[in-house]
Amino acid sequence: MKYSAYIMIFLVCAAFLIMPVSAGVKYTSGAPDMDVKISGTNEFEPGSDVALTVIVSNTGEVGTKIIQSDVVTRDDIPSTARLVSIDLLENGAPVEVKTDAQMLGSIYSGTTVPATFSITIDRSAEPGTYDLLANLKYKYLYYAEQYGTDAMTYTYKDVDEFVPLKIKIKENMQLEISNVKTDSMNVGVEGYIKMDVTNAGAETGYDTVLRLKKTEGSAIVPTDASAFVGEFAPGETAHVTFKASVSNEGEAKTYPVTVYATYKDKNGKEKISDLETVGVGVGGKVKFEITSEAGSLRPGQKGELVITYKNIGDTTAYNAQARISAVKPFSSNDDTAYLGNIAPGESATGVYEISVSADATEKDYGIDTEIRYRDTLDNSQISDSMKAKVTVQYTGSLGDIFTSPIALTVIVFAILIVGYLVYQRKIKNND
Numbered sequence: 227m228k229y230s231a232y233i234m235i236f237l238v239c240a241a242f243l244i245m246p247v248s249a250g251v252k253y254t255s256g257a258p259d260m261d262v263k264i265s266g267t268n269e270f271e272p273g274s275d276v277a278l279t280v281i282v283s284n285t286g287e288v289g290t291k292i293i294q295s296d297v298v299t300r301d302d303i304p305s306t307a308r309l310v311s312i313d314l315l316e317n318g319a320p321v322e323v324k325t326d327a328q329m330l331g332s333i334y335s336g337t338t339v340p341a342t343f344s345i346t347i348d349r350s351a352e353p354g355t356y357d358l359l360a361n362l363k364y365k366y367l368y369y370a371e372q373y374g375t376d377a378m379t380y381t382y383k384d385v386d387e388f389v390p391l392k393i394k395i396k397e398n399m400q401l402e403i404s405n406v407k408t409d410s411m412n413v414g415v416e417g418y419i420k421m422d423v424t425n426a427g428a429e430t431g432y433d434t435v436l437r438l439k440k441t442e443g444s445a446i447v448p449t450d451a452s453a454f455v456g457e458f459a460p461g462e463t464a465h466v467t468f469k470a471s472v473s474n475e476g477e478a479k480t481y482p483v484t485v486y487a488t489y490k491d492k493n494g495k496e497k498i499s500d501l502e503t504v505g506v507g508v509g510g511k512v513k514f515e516i517t518s519e520a521g522s523l524r525p526g527q528k529g530e531l532v533i534t535y536k537n538i539g540d541t542t543a544y545n546a547q548a549r550i551s552a553v554k555p556f557s558s559n560d561d562t563a564y565l566g567n568i569a570p571g572e573s574a575t576g577v578y579e580i581s582v583s584a585d586a587t588e589k590d591y592g593i594d595t596e597i598r599y600r601d602t603l604d605n606s607q608i609s610d611s612m613k614a615k616v617t618v619q620y621t622g623s624l625g626d627i628f629t630s631p632i633a634l635t636v637i638v639f640a641i642l643i644v645g646y647l648v649y650q651r652k653i654k655n656n657d
Contacts, residue, residue: 256288256304262360262389269394273349273500283338305335307364319356320348353397360389399499400427410602412541413511416471424463431489434458438468439484445476478510509540520615526584536573543599548576551594555586588619
């Protein structure tokens, strides 16, 4: 029994002696192999805003891999890029990079990481190929030194490199607007917008049509919004006229409108230019006021009502015709008056025949009146309604006595009484 215990102890010790020691791993060489490429198209038009996505890849490989029992396994490997950052530089290209450098973290061998930059292509950029520069910064494990069986020292190497990224700026048509003028652009009416449009781009347009578009929030509404130009070469200027109306809710101020071109390129492909916004001045609406004194009529009278209208607006009213709306106690068989053309600041007078009912109450009245006229483009327009003051009252004249119902009643009764008294006297005399 005693010998058996000794044998067991011996076997356990022997097992520990022959058990293999855990092996470690190290690499003799290796480094990241970094590259940057544009994802998607690299062709852009002048004036465009672009979300440019680049792909950062690591294709680095390690060298000889050594596995030994006395080696401590490294916490890092040489082919991994650490603390990677990328910045996009304009490098003299006609672009503006609006995004700062971006941190991408660690990029392991065989993996990729995207980064997106916001850039704007200059409107005046010349067509051609340009190089942007991607500035990559990172570090990697350059050397690892082992001390004894349980200590390691790591040495990292910093890398700062530049990778060219080619972009192509395409030909296109760029519009420049100048000499914007208006004719009869007033609130509530239709008028003309005239302008010079220059092809400031590098591409010739064929079958070119210049177009006017309503801008959100603007009171100007295009009604004849296109002008055919045909072949439109770089540097050429077209003098165009558009027709537009101004809503009644508009004001006398400058409103934006949008101008653009549709055209075909040299290959027959249909294209659209960038949108250009310009300001267009709008004048006040045609507006009238009554400047004449209040008319005066008696109950039961038929007479003339004279109303003088003044154009206090900013544009001429053509072939103006005024109208009154006669309601009780008034009536009229002649409720319109031709005024002719009324320029801003000018006045015109309308004369109407109206009758006042005999039972009309003595007081001041307001008769509705309005003016229908033609604008510069011969469109029919109607002014806002106005009130013409009319006073109905007795003046105490002899005419009032014979037109007043009360006075007539008194006269009739007086005549009847006088007649009765005369009749009674004759009867007495006969007796």
